[in-house]
Every structure is written in structure tokens, then in C-alpha cells.
Amino acid sequence: MDLHQNKLWTKSFIMLTLSYLLLFLCLQMLLSPFPTYAKEKFHPGDFTVSLVTSLFALAAIVTRFIMIPVMRKVHRNVILITGVVIAGVATALYSFAGSMLVLLLLRIAFGVGFGMASTVMPTLVSQIIPKHRIGEGIGYFGLSTSLAMSIGPMIGLSVLAGYGFPNLTLLGTISVGLIIPLLLVTRSIPPQPLAQSAADKTSSRAAKEPFPKAILLPAGLNILMSVTYGGILGFLALYGQEIHLAQIGLFFLFNAFTVLVIRPISGRLFDSKGPAAVLIPAALIVFASLLLLSFTHSLPLLIVSALLYGLGFGAIQPTTQAWMLRETSPKQHGMVNSLYYNTIDFGVAIGSMLLGVLASATSYSEMYRCSSFVMLLFLCVFIVFRALGSRGIKPANAHLK
Template sequence: MQKSASATASTQPKLWTRDLVLIILVNLCVFTNHIMSLSTFPYFIESLGGTEAIAGICAAAFSFVAVIIRPFIGWWLDNGVRRVALVIGLVLMGLAPAGYIVVPVLSLAIVLRMIHGVGLSFSNSTTATVASDVICRPRFAEGMGYFGMATALASAIAPALGLTLMENFGFQVLYGVAALIAVAGLILFSFVHAPRVDVPHKKLDLRTIINRDSLPATVTMLVFMFTFGALENFVAIYATNEGLPSGSIYFLIMSAMLLLVRVTLGKLVDQRGEAFFVYTCNAAMLVAFLLLAFAPSTPTFFLSAMLAGYAFGGLEPSLQSMAVHTSTDETRGSANSTFLCGYDIGYGLGGGVAGVLITSMGYSAMWAIVSLACVVSVAIYFFWARHSDTSFSKRLAQKRQ
């Protein structure tokens, strides 16, 4: 028995490589820079005389430019470009927060936020594509789940770090640290030796910038991201207004749960398919929002954070794996960029709609209305996405027949 088990272990495809570890660390820098700026940006806008609605418009503008540019980044990546794209992204992610320090003016802050969105588009499209290059296919969903741990760690560290720096040292120190984190990402990426991708040059047209195979997973994620856009932009201010524990505690609990899900359940998509996560994660986020809307208290605030962590921790890597796992060297960039476009659209619209709803109807109504996105996301998956050829669940069901 021991000999058999040893033989099985030796034939298990190797998942952890030097390049995978390094690209996870680069992704950690990308999302720490992004999230520490994101969680504090409504306060920055408020300090410049703006309102929640203006903060929502900034979230929408951030995502709008990301959506516009991301398909072209995907086309560029599909033509074999990796290193230059990520360098551009990290440079912009360093310059934007530096600009917040140098030019603290409301109108220019919105412009700089859009530049920050361009930097994020270049950066996380490329890190996801490099990760897709280096992860072995038999353990692909598991590997993408571990790659997504960088987002979990950043979600745990960055809001608390950003809010602490803002409260104790001010916006100059906060955004100075964010810029330095982007520089750290550049240094780490210089040590990555991802496989060289030699592909035929692809013409720039609609078919090469939008990956049709990834659309079912993308649209399912897009609608779900309405909730995450509202949550990340406004839960900290909501907690302050309601006298609840700080937003940094909410993000810390949410991220701890998110990390736990990705460490313990990462293999489930490879083994059972994505359907389990689509249904349970949307249900968890629905309850998390209804608790914020109708039962705000310290215990329900913490429970909401745990449910939100499970929801995003399980759904995002499972749907990204679904969107990308059938792609080739020639389509991997567009598959990642198409999926992340959906992520950006949902996130931006969620933040923008939430800001308008807060201004016109208040926080409770906003949480309740935005929670309906979870119902729509499940309906899209049930009636369309689960029947697509990219569905892990469909493929596993066919194998069992």
C-alpha cells in the first residue's frame, strides 16, 4: 500500500514552481496597491469636498477605462507579449498614487483614478496570463485558486494597512507606500522566467479581442460583481455611520474566510465542477447583504463578513478557471482579459449604482437592492453558463455517463 501511494504521489503533476510563487507575490503587490487605494479613496474624495455619489462615479470611471483597454491588452498578450505589459501596468500603478499626493484636486483625482484603472488592467491581465502559462493543466483550477490567494492576502492586509496609514499619517504617507509596493512588484517580476510564448501574429479585430468561449463564466461573474463593487467601496463608511466595528475589521474577517476557502477547497472545481460554488457563493453573498440591510449589529456585521469572504473566495477562482482552462497559448490572454472585463464592468457598475442609491435612498435600501444581483447571477449560470463546453461541471457529468 505504501509503495502504491508513493508511486501515485510521484506521478502527481508538479504544481508549485519558482515562477508560480514569484507571480503570486507580484500579484500580491498589484492587489495590495489597488485595494489599499480602493478602500480609502472615498475618504480621499470626501477630504476634497466630494460626496458618496462622486466616490461612486470614481469607481465607475476606474472600471470604465479598465474595460475599454483590457480587450486590447488581451490581444497584445495573445501575440506573445508578457513582460512589457506587466512593466507598463506596475509603472502606472506606482505613478497614480504618487499623483494623488502631488495634485490633491477633485477633478484631477478622478483622472488619476482612471490612470490607476489602466495600470490595474495591464497588471492583473498579465499576472493571470503568466500564471495560466506556468500552471500544469491537470491541476489548473487548484493552481488558479492558489494564485488567487494573493487577492485574499491583499484583501486582508490592504484595507487595514490603508486605513491605518490614512488615520495615523495622512494621505501622503498612504499613497507613498502604495507607490513603493508597485516598485516592489517590478523588482519581483524581474526574477520571473515564464515560458517563452511563440505564437503567430493575430490581427486586431473583434474576434481576437473578445474571447467567446469565456463569455458564459464572464457574464455570470459580471453580475455577481455588482455586490462586491458596492461592498468594497462603501462598507467602511457604512460601518462608521452605523457605529459598527471598523471597516478594516470587516475586510480582515472577510479575507481570512476567503483565504481559508481557497486553501481548503481549491481542488473542488477540478474534482466536482464550478456549480457548487456558483450556487452556494451567491446564496452566501445574498444573506451577507440582507444582514447589512435589515439587521445591522456587531454579530451580524461579523457574520456578513464571513459570508462575503466565502462568496468571493469560492466564486472568483472557480469562474476564472472555467473561463480560461480550455484556452491555448494563442487565446489565453484574450480569455483572461475578457473575464477580467466582466469583473471590471460588474465592479464599476456596482460601485456607481451603490453610490447613487445611497445618496437617494440610503444604505439599507442600497444593500437590499444590490443583493438581487446574486439571484440574477444564479439564473444566468443555470439557464446558460452551465451548458457551455467550458463548464467543468458539464465535462465531469459527461465523464460519469
């Protein structure tokens, strides 16, 4: 036990991080190409196209809320494997959908499976990361989601253009299907901790534990960040068509590079300096990235925009998650991780719908220009709460400034 309290790079941590990468890779390879495929296949309007993203996200959100009490009664391994199977089956059936309605129902099914799996895995990881290295550990674990978010859409768009949608869904099915043998063969799912078993026996007392209000600020900031990402995921391919830039998918490649660089650095900076040292410069960088993207008409500008977005996005996400985890007790980590990923999905869903409406009324370039100002709102919210002495800015840990 002492080893696990001090060691970060355990077998369980590595395998769970890799499994989370595969889960999110399946999601991200299909998320960005989906609007293009749906529009070409079924010719729906822009709002209906946005439902491909938003209905999945809303289904995942509802599922995660349901999973909080369920995890106290059903073994988490059962929830994890069931969620992976549902996500894999839904992915395999996408290319057989004969109507937009069936496609949307399959997106909801995928959201349910994804919500189950993405609630359990981060909870397992947060329980095996040493408390004093939570920022660093979440930073490395979060590389799985950020890397998938960065390279997944690029892979998806490339496979869709070169090999067609059925082959893309096959690749996604293989990606999520590898999770079960990876975890079971290597026996990397950590055992049910004694603390959790004790909590299960006194669930009525645990249920009365007050909701940690300190996590509301980082959760709200994560929503705002995810609104901008909803615009990137949902409409970047269509924006490329608008500005006649065939290499638009390279945005995700260069975005991935800076995400990989900044993730570990931002985690250690959070552990030593607190959230302000990370979030303020990162928000300004994302603002500059989106503003530059809205004026992009050439590959060099696109690359600079992508590098900046990855730098800011890759710093903000692990910081908000580690901040939320540090503010709560271990038995609340399931709820916290659920809330964290729900804020991402909620932000992406809202961003996809609202920015889609804005793009229909104006243009994609104007839409990205407006979305950049969301990050100014992000900064204002953070600074105002800091000035008011919010508990979220002054946690129990003395060094979290």
C-alpha cells in the same frame, strides 16, 4: 519541460503570485479609503465620489482590450514593467492632486498601468500551471487577489485614520514598486513559450480562431458577483458612519480569513465536481451575508456577515476564472484573463455607480439589502443556462459537470 507540466509550485508560480498580491494590495489599500478622502478633501456629490472607483475600473477595462493585440507584437515583459511603473507613479502623485479633476485623471492613469500589468501576469501564470490542475492552481494564484481584496481595505482605512492620506499613498507606491526587483532579481518571469512564438508567426490564422461562447456564462456571473463587491468597497466605510459602528473595517479582516480557507478547497472541488457544486451554495452564502449586513448594527453581526461573504466570494471568483481557462486553448488565455479581470472591474464600476445612486435615494442599509438580491439573479442565470444545456455547463472535459 516534464517537470513544469506536472509541478505547480515552481519559482515562477510563487514569485508571480506574490507580485500579483503586491499589485492588488496597492489597489485595494487605496480603493476603499478613496471615497472618504475625496469627500472630505474636495466635498463632491455622491455620484462624483463613485467616479473615483468607476473611472479607474473603466480605464483598466479599455487598456486590457487594447493589450490583447499588443501582446502579439510587443514583448510581454515590456508591457508588464511599463504597466507597473505607470501604476507606481500615479499612486505616488495622488496626494499632490489639488483638485477633484486631477485626482480623477490620476485614477485613470493608474487604471491604464494596472490594466497592463494585470493582463500580463495572469497570462504568464496560466501558461505554467499544469492543465489538469488548473482549478487548483488558479485557486492558489487567486489567493493573491482575494487576500489583497480582504486585508487591503482594512489596512488602507487604518493608515488613513492614523497616519493620513500621504502616508497611505507612500505605502501603496512601495507595494507596487517592489514588483520589479522581485521578478527581475529572482528571474521568475518564464521565457516566451515556443507555442506562443509559433502563434505569433501565424497571427492571422490565430486571429480567426472563433470566440469561445462557452466563457460568456462564467464571465456574466463574475460581473454579477462583482456588482456586490463594488458596494462593499465603495460604501462600507460610509455605512459604518451611518450605523455608528467604528469597527466597520474589521469586515475585511474576517472576510480575509474565510477567503484563505475556501480558495484551495473550492479549486479542488471545481476540478473534481464542476462549477455547479461550487457556485450554487456560494451564491446563497453571499446572499445571506449581504442581507445580514443590511441589518447590522453590532460587531458580532458584522463579523458573521464578513465570514459568510468571504466564504462565498472566495469560492466564486477562482471557479469562474478556472472555468473560463479550461474552456479555451492556451493561446487564448491572454484574451480570457483579460476578459475575466474586465468583468470584475466592470461589475465593480457598475455596482459603485448604481448602488451609489440607490444609497443617495434611500440609505446604505437599504442599498445592501437590494444588492443581496443580485445574488439571487446570479443563481437564476446559472440555473436557467444549466437547464437549457448551455455549452458553458458542459465543457469538453468529461468530469466538469
